[in-house]
Amino acid sequence: MSRLTAAMLGVNAHINHDLALALIGTWNETGAPHAEDDTIHPDYLLVNEIFYEEIPPLRRGFSTKWQLELDEFVGPLDDWSQRVLVTVTRARAWDQARDLWLLRHDGEDFEQARRTMDRAASLLAEWVIIGDRIVTGAGGGWRRFRRRFAA
Numbered sequence: 023m024s025r026l027t028a029a030m031l032g033v034n035a036h037i038n039h040d041l042a043l044a045l046i047g048t049w050n051e052t053g054a055p056h057a058e059d060d061t062i063h064p065d066y067l068l069v070n071e072i073f074y075e076e077i078p079p080l081r082r083g084f085s086t087k088w089q090l091e092l093d094e095f096v097g098p099l100d101d102w103s104q105r106v107l108v109t110v111t112r113a114r115a116w117d118q119a120r121d122l123w124l125l126r127h128d129g130e131d132f133e134q135a136r137r138t139m140d141r142a143a144s145l146l147a148e149w150v151i152i153g154d155r156i157v158t159g160a161g162g163g164w165r166r167f168r169r170r171f172a173a
Contacts, residue, residue, distance in 0.1 A: 026084040027154035031147050037111045038143035043136070045119035046126065054123050066116060073108045 045066075049055075055062040078101050082090060093100055118139060125132040 024086060024154055024158055026089060027150060029084045030150055034143060034147055037115055038146060039140055041115040042118040042122055046122050049123060070108055070112055074105050077104060
């Protein structure tokens with residue numbers, strides 16, 4: 023497994039599983055946001071801005087030489103798609119936390135929802151691992167393509 027994939031798996035676990043549960047824990051201490059007076063959500067969205075700035079250089083730091091060549095070849099497309107992914111997945115984590123919050127007093131339903139969330143994050147991780155195997159195997163082909171057509 024590449025270092026980049028290992029990092030992606032950590033981000034997946036954080037955003038698609040742990041973040042909603044962390045929000046529930048926070049709301050247990052501070053109170054949940056209210057739809058009519060939500061002062062918490064704008065702060066939550068500020069973290070997206072940090073991700074937008076910090077993830078591209080981190081991603082490149084974990085990339086192999088050929089992944090960096092691919093990154094250069096596609097230009098800003100990967101950074102744009104990453105922004106969309108951060109926005110969508112963190113919005114989903116917020117929504118999951120809101121849904122879980124409604125179940126917090128029903129242990130059985132809460133646990134079932136948590137297990138479903140866990141399984142969804144696990145399936146995504148499995149797809150990332152399979153994708154890494156395919157992409158890593160294609161690295162040699164990419165280098166040949168670059169030498170031939172993108173000189």
